[in-house]
Amino acid sequence: MSIYSRVLERHLIPAYYNLRGRSYSKTRDLMERSQWWSADQTQEFQWRELHRLLEHAFHSVPYYRNKYASVGIELGDIKTREDFAQLPVLTRDELNAHRGELCSEAPAGRLIPHATGGSSGIPTRFFITAESYDWRCAATARAYSWSGCRIGEPSLYLWGAPVGRVSRFQKTKLDAYRFLRRERMIATFQQTPELWETTFKTALRFRPRYIVGYVSSLEQLARLLLARDLRIPGIKAVIAGAEPVSQASRDLVIEAFHAPLYDTYGSREFMSIAAECEEHHGLHIHAENLLVETEASADGGASELLVTDLHNYGMPFIRYRIGDLGTMADSPCPCGRGLPMIQRIEGRVLEVLRTRDGRAVSPILWRHVLKDVPEVKEFQIQQVSLDEIILSLVLARPLAHQSEILLRHEMAKIFSPSTRLTIKGVEAIPKLPSGKRRLSVGIGQPA
Secondary structure, three states, rough: OHHHHHOOOOOOOHHHHOOOOOOOOHHHHHHHHHHHOOOHHHHHHHHHHHHHHHHHHHOHHHHHHHHHHHOOOOOHHOOHHHHHHOOOOOOOOHHHHHHOOOOOOOOOOEEEEOOOOOOOOOEEEEEEEEHHHHHHHHHHHHHHHOOOOOOOEEEEEOOOOOOOOHHHHHHHHHHHHHHHEEEEEEOOOOOOHHHHHHHHHHHHHOOOEEEEEEEHHHHHHHHHHHOOOOOOOOOEEEEEOOOOOHHHHHHHHHHOOOOOOEEEEEEEEEEEEOOOOOOOEEEEOOOOEEEEEEEOOOOOEEEEEEEOOOOOOOOOOOOOEEEEEEOOOHHHHOOOOOOOOOEEEEHHHOOOOOOOOEEEOOHHHHHHHHHHHOEEEEEEEEEEEEEEEEEEEEEEEOOOOHHHHHHHHHHHHOOOOOEEEEEOOOOOOOOOOOOOOOOOOOOOOOO
16 A cells, blocks of 8 residues: 555545544444454344344334335344345335335434436435445445555546536535545546547556456457557556456456456445455455345346345335345355355346246356357347347457357257347447446347
């Protein structure tokens, strides 16, 4: 850690938050220690925080009080984690329809409005509290620190940017915040060859030690570096988020940046949920702040993730179906941290395709299928119906006959020989408004 980062992280930032009466510094110190607790210690702490949250929700949140009563569950019935797992889940539709009833009647501090980007087609609006925000920021700082990236280390972000009108005061405040933390932001909503040229030149001037970005943005910059035999010197690590990381993505980034890649997983509803440490053995869940479960999967594979925020007392999220598919790890990480782990994130539920015999096909599978087709630069697969698939390809060169045979053969194996597969070449794969991409699009979803 540089001297500047040490002074910023240990003295200036704590002083700032303490003057404002905020809990960030205390929480960050706790999370630095608690990552080394045993699994039992972590679960004990998590259970105490969960029980406090449930008492609050049963007594002061109208929607939960009525919903749990309607299925005959009282607070006294929840004595174990197995009991907790009997509580009905909270869905995004419920959140949007009952936003007011999900806010606490008890004082919980000022409610801060937030919203998701609407990648599911409908933005989700919700509230958090200052205490919850401090927990989220502390979790994010810890996640990044596992790569060596501490606050104040020069970092280049290939990320989204505020959309809509931003006041001069807000812009000045944000610019000062980034300057102090030595962060440079490049918006990657509109991705063109000129953008990546500009990004490379910016990186040479800025000389970042860390690069943070969407997986697809990191891949695009990596391809430019490799195609032109260019190098950004001094990169210590690359931190990826917002989209699933495949082995092919990891290999590409490592080769181009000459630095390890650290995978992270988060959402607008909770900010950082889990992240890789230096062992790259899976993603450690920030269990002091969140409880992450999986719904049962019929085939034992990836299943939907449920997330409970332990510290958002203003608008509690309890067993919230976040819309992502994941697999929990069944063994601890060699690093020695006692935090529970997600083995891998498979993608969004809306990206899952379905077979006629009822199987769910993970978006990650398409990366494995397409990696053996050298002509393909980018792709998106869309399921029009159970009997029709459209595969859109951005090609480096015309698709060879043997490659087309391979694609049709693999698709027939996954779905059925009778499934209609249309392969079409396109100039670009459309991005979501956030700048993210979707590898696959399920039935009834807009591409």
